[in-house]
Amino acid sequence: MKAAPEAQKRLLDLAELDTTLDRLAHRRRTLPELAEIDERSKQYARLVTQVIEAETEAGDLAREQAKAESDVDAVRTRAERDQKRLDSGAVTSPRDLASLQSEIASLHKRQGDLEEVVLEIMERREAADTKVTDLIAQREQVKAELAAAEERRDAALAEIEKEVAEVQGRRATVAGDIPADLLKLYEKLREQYGIGAAMLRGGRCQGCKVALSIAEMNAIKAAPHDEVLRCEECRRILVRTAESGL
Structure with a gap:
């Protein structure tokens, strides 16, 4: 799947808002x-x-x-x-x-x-x-x-x-800023894992907190900027940013 890097980064904003909604739902229940x-x-x-x-x-x-x-x-x-x-x-x-x-x-x-x-x-x-x-x-x-x-x-x-x-x-x-197909994938993953997308920061997936191997990092460096990547460990959408360590 392809999506502009800016659209992929918006997934992080969406995930943060969804985390806030989850926290509010937990607060409501407790x-x-x-x-x-x-x-x-x-x-x-x-x-x-x-x-x-x-x-x-x-x-x-x-x-x-x-x-x-x-x-x-x-x-x-x-x-x-x-x-x-x-x-x-x-x-x-x-x-x-x-x-x-x-x-x-x-x-x-x-x-x-x-x-x-x-x-x-x-x-x-x-x-x-x-x-x-x-x-x-x-x-x-x-x-x-x-x-x-x-x-x-x-x-x-x-x-x-x-x-x-x-x-x-x-x-x-x-x-509204995210393409329909990318949003659909995010929602599916969010339903399965609670969080649909996570940042790659310092060579570590912030969803599962697992550090990527050198081979995995090299594969990510070689991937096109608009390629939608997935964490091999937790299968969430892996979003590249300036903090990714690439």
């Missing part, structure tokens, strides 16, 4: 905000689940407390009713009086036991409510951190896209 967002999203999902579980536990305890308090009220009401019967003097039989007094004593004991149960449930419920409050605070904190990370990510991506658009514009201009 933004620190992406890892932070992933971690914060997982934290938020865990906390959402934990809040639901804690709220369920607190709700169960609230219902349990209401049931226990209802039991206390029922026993208290019954004890008060029996006490009124006892105090009214309506029960005169010694046997009935003894039975009523025994029942009242049993009800008071039962009431005391139930009130202890209520206190125990209240303590558990207070701890559960505190846990809910703490988890909600953590969830909202992580949510705020997630939103902030997403905002930073969006700003970083917008800046990258702006730079990509500018580089792509410059690339289009450079590509």
Whole structure:
């Protein structure tokens, strides 16, 4: 393949711009905000689940407390009713009086036991409510951190896209200076090797960093200036410049 030396040198400009685009693509993929967002999203999902579980536990305890308090009220009401019967003097039989007094004593004991149960449930419920409050605070904190990370990510991506658009514009201009057949070869090699063209500098290919042999350098010296050369090692287009050492 033949191409003017100036057109071949433009391949180096194109390769530099493509390297910049590759670097921007890598930067886009590896933004620190992406890892932070992933971690914060997982934290938020865990906390959402934990809040639901804690709220369920607190709700169960609230219902349990209401049931226990209802039991206390029922026993208290019954004890008060029996006490009124006892105090009214309506029960005169010694046997009935003894039975009523025994029942009242049993009800008071039962009431005391139930009130202890209520206190125990209240303590558990207070701890559960505190846990809910703490988890909600953590969830909202992580949510705020997630939103902030997403905002930073969006700003970083917008800046990258702006730079990509500018580089792509410059690339289009450079590509317009390169013959179609040479550009096609470059694009094919770039797809295969990541870099389609490299400078020959000081007798060394800057693509694979391999030093050329004396025979290879002599062959390059003898080649016409418009001959498109390839590195024997990496097969990239080898561009001759004043720094080639020829």
